Amino acid sequence: MVHKISATYICPGDRNPQKGQVLIVDDLGGIQAIEPAVNHDPASVQHYDGLLVPGFINAHCHLELSHLKGKVPTGTGLLPFLKGVVSLREVPPEEIQDAIAREDDRMYLAGIQAVGDICNTADTVEVKAKSPIDYYSFVEMFDFMQESAAASTFARGKAVLQAQQATRHAVSAVPHAPYTVSNGLYNLIHSANDPKSTISLHNQETPHEDALFRDGTGGFPQFFRDFGIDFNFEPPGTSSLQYARQRLLPNQPILLVHNTMSSPQDILEAQAWNENICWVTCPNANLYIENRLPDYRKFQDAGVQMAIGTDSLTSNWQLSILEEIKTILRYQSYLRFSDVLSWATYQGAKALQMEDRLGSLNVGKKPGILWIETDPRDPFDVQNGQVHRLF
Secondary structure, three states: OOOEEEEEEEEEOOOOEEEEEEEEEEEEOEEEEEHHHHHHOHHHHEEEEEEEEOOOOEEEEEEHHHHHHOOOOOOHHHHHHHHHHOOOOOHHHHHHHHHHHHHHHHHHOOOOOEEEEEEOOOOOHHHHHHOOOOOEEEEOOOOOOHHHHHHHHHHHHHHHHHHHOOOEEEEEEEEEOOOOHHHHHHHHHHOOOOOOOEEEEEEEOOOHHHHHHHHHOOOOHHHHHOOOOOOOOOOOOOHHHHHHHHOOOOOOOOOEOOOOOHHHHHHHHHHHHOOEEEEEHHHHHHHHHHOOOOOOHHHHHHHHEEOOOEEEOOOOOOOOOHHHHHHHHHHHOOOOOHHHHHHHHHHHHHOOHHHHOOOOOOOOOOOOEEEEEEEOOOOOOOOOEEEOOOO
8 A cells, every 4th residue: 555645844864854745655664756745636645744754863872771760860970970870789680671672662662763772781682683673783892991801801792792693683893982992902892893884982971081081180090990990091192082093993984972072173183084983962861961962063063974862761861862852952952953853864874874774765765754743833843842653
């Protein structure tokens, strides 16, 4: 059966919003044609007030932490937040699995079509094997810059990598952050990946991070000592991202996540070094942990690729890309909805190397089709908008 659907605006994700168009879609959500509405009898077209958009791409999530919702206080800053997460008691495996399955379902209903998911365990494998969501599983490794621990850390990570590879989804090994990965572990991670696979790195989320690399100050040295880690680090006198770049591959697709404290110089130098970088923002998590947001003007001025993530329920109130869009537009209203939507759809799909089938409303794709219900008199005001999955 063929479905004809239209809305106040159709927002394809990879180009400007369009008015007076009809999507012709098959039962499975495959887009067969996009045609002018004047070519169709209005009675044959299902019209929606608001916006039709592609399925969302959640470029950064920690699905395995879904059982920790509400367990860590807001507004503490990153270092107390990390201490709080580490100190949480273990919970029964069935509780972890129930939370993972619940949030996978909720993400799909909230319009999320693909997820870049950080994995420290194999806990998500069972749910991912059955999920309608496309995942890119990033198996994260860290040894707190302890060269002596690199081999054992990698061995544990490799077991998770192999478990995640048993699903239909893309998988790669990734470093956690500049301040938690030794040179030896970087090399082992690279050895596990195809050079064309995407990797992810938490980047410049707190002022303490650059302080550590510039002159050895900030809270990280004491943070590591508090956990009994022998942390002897000679600061290179650079930003954390400059340090990390020397240990990453210049042509590999890289997701840099958070970037709250990234400077214009960091952004421009990184782009000159590797044009395959995508800068992923998780605004609600930034507010939850650090009570601050990136200045998106820096990224706009540099003309870089952007994507949006939810982070985990340890640091967010929900896993919803629409809620992330609302937050960005609420706090930085100079941005256009269509630009932010592109981050949440087409650019996110490019970041996960899924743009050939997801991220935009184009003939031949099955990207998921969502209706954002808004007032047709002001359709791009999404603050009170609700998302409904049509396909």
